[in-house]
Amino acid sequence: MRRALALARGVWGETQPNPMVGAVLVEDGVIVAEGATAPDGGPHAERRALEALGRPPRPGATLYVTLEPCCTEGRTGACTARILAAGIRRVVVGAVDPNPAHAGRGLEVLRAAGVEVVSGVLAAECADLNLIFNHWITRGTPLLAAKVASTIDGKLACRTGDSQWITGEAARADVHRWRRLFPAIGVGAMTVLHDNPRLTVRPPGGAESCPVRFVFDGLLRTVVEKNLPRVFTDEFRGRTIVVTTPHGGLGYVRKLRDLGVQVWVIDSPSQRVPFAAFRRRCVEERISGVLIEGGAQLISELLRARELDYLFAYHAPLLFADDKARTIFSGLRPERVAQGVRLDEVRHESFGGDVLMRGRLVYPEKMLVDEAVFRLR
Ligand SMILES: NC(=O)c1ccc[n+]([C@@H]2O[C@H](COP(=O)([O-])OP(=O)(O)OC[C@H]3O[C@@H](n4cnc5c(N)ncnc54)[C@H](OP(=O)(O)O)[C@@H]3O)[C@@H](O)[C@H]2O)c1
Structure with a gap:
């Protein structure tokens, strides 16, 4: 998760109106792919990590992501759907998405599909990364x-x-x-x-x-x-x-x-x-x-x-x-x-x-x- 946080910080100030997010894909304890939110409403971090891998993840792969994967069809499609399509069975999440349209629903979607979800890992640090976005999205x-x-x-x-x-x-x-x-x-x-x-x-x-x-x-x-x-x-x-x-x-x-x-x-x-x-x-x-x-x-x-x-x-x-x-x-x-x-x-x-x-x-x-x-x- 610390590596995912560092990736998110690497796109500091470039992702508006999206939050900064980092994702890391691990197979057998080794990082095999990484991603961060693309600028200007482009693909999200999870999708970019999966694209960077360039092949289907191996069984047993774990995805680490600083923010709960989105579950609504935005400009780039729901990340939960992309994760399920890739066959990932374990996801470790930092902060829950404060966006009322998501707010834990992404985790539910994954769990309902049988994915093991661990959430709240370095949650405060992951949430702090998007303090402007979080305020805007929850308070309007x-x-x-x-x-x-x-x-x-x-x-x-x-x-x-x-x-x-x-x-x-x-x-x-x-x-x-x-x-x-x-x-x-x-x-x-x-x-x-x-x-x-x-x-x-x-x-x-x-x-x-x-x-x-x-x-x-x-x-x-x-x-x-x-x-x-x-x-x-x-x-x-x-x-x-x-x-x-x-x-x-x-x-x-x-x-x-x-x-x-x-x-x-x-x-x-x-x-x-x-x-x-x-x-x-x-x-x-x-x-x-x-x-x-x-x-x-x-x-x-x-x-x-x-x-x-x-x-x-x-x-x-x-x-x-x-x-x-x-x-x-x-x-x-x-x-x-x-x-x-x-x-x-x-x-x-x-x-x-x-x-x-x-x-x-x-x-x-x-x-x-x-x-x-x-x-x-
Ligand atoms: N160390 C630091 O972090 C730091 C940072 C910045 C500045 N400074 C220093 O602070 C000094 C300036 O500070 P200051 O307290 O004298 O002045 P300021 O806060 O920069 O400016 C005050 C002026 O802003 C206008 N204003 C304030 N609230 C307003 C509102 N709600 N709507 C419209 N206008 C509003 C007012 O104009 P009217 O009176 O016309 O209504 C007021 O005179 C400078 O010397 C600067 O070097 C230090």
Whole structure:
């Protein structure tokens, strides 16, 4: 199963809208064929492993697959039917498919046909591989995740604003790896104005590519500047979507559209885009996940609205110990530990001296909010 997981990771970010899956065929304890999901809705991993074998599997062969084989006729035909046709009598499965159309039915189909099925092997790791897909398919809404890079004391910049770089090269390369997986990245207006980021994917030695780039800018302050930010002028500007409100001004909307930048004007009583409406628009456009990369204000607003689903927190072995240094999160006022926001399904990874803690956010039933903080904004 570990080998199958490695195969699935080998097609990282290439399989949308399908999940990443790996499969391994074993005869007499020896791996004889391997497969991973093909790009762009192509054949699934099980089918590719069987094709790679190029002959019928020997009696007693075992198929290992990271995700439950599908049992519905999609574009590529049901994998359960292909497995049965190949005469495989033993299948070892990692995660059960969370897709309600499948959800264990593939296992039932195989068992009903007399196949020995072992499921749940390295299940958490296999499920984690498709965290965006799983959220999308079960909840029907995009996974809104935030990435933050901070010191041990939770600071993302010095009091002067200097923030480059808090984490090291390896951790920053990992962010690029996640960017490759998420169909979209998002940032707040102030991050665009301060940092003028490219928000592209730049794998070491690979070609630069660009996910959808959301800029949250309720008043279109990023358009006022004479020197426009590069997300509005570079060769990927057609991938930039400015998310704004009717309070932003029609002239600026026109200016952006003339540049070839997309604009979503979302109805709002204030200058802030309601995140629930933003989610609905993402569903309409089939955008299954957004990685919000800052800044502090946008991420804190998402948290307060209970709209942040997932967090990637990179911590550097660095201390500012300055209460005027900038903090990432603000605006909540828990009075008890139980009123804090916790991470579930937590995973840790290290990159040189830096540590990534990531997980799904679990909000307390009663979340106390500091109204004063948000009134000031
Ligand atoms: N260490 C890290 O991981 C990291 C990552 C990114 C950025 N940063 C740093 O963070 C700093 C910028 O952060 P920041 O907190 O000042 O600003 P920010 O969060 O980047 O941007 C805040 C702005 O976004 C707009 N906005 C927020 N929520 C919105 C909503 N719901 N709808 C529409 N617009 C919305 C608001 O515009 P209006 O005020 O016009 O409403 C607000 O002023 C930079 O210095 C950058 O270097 C650090």
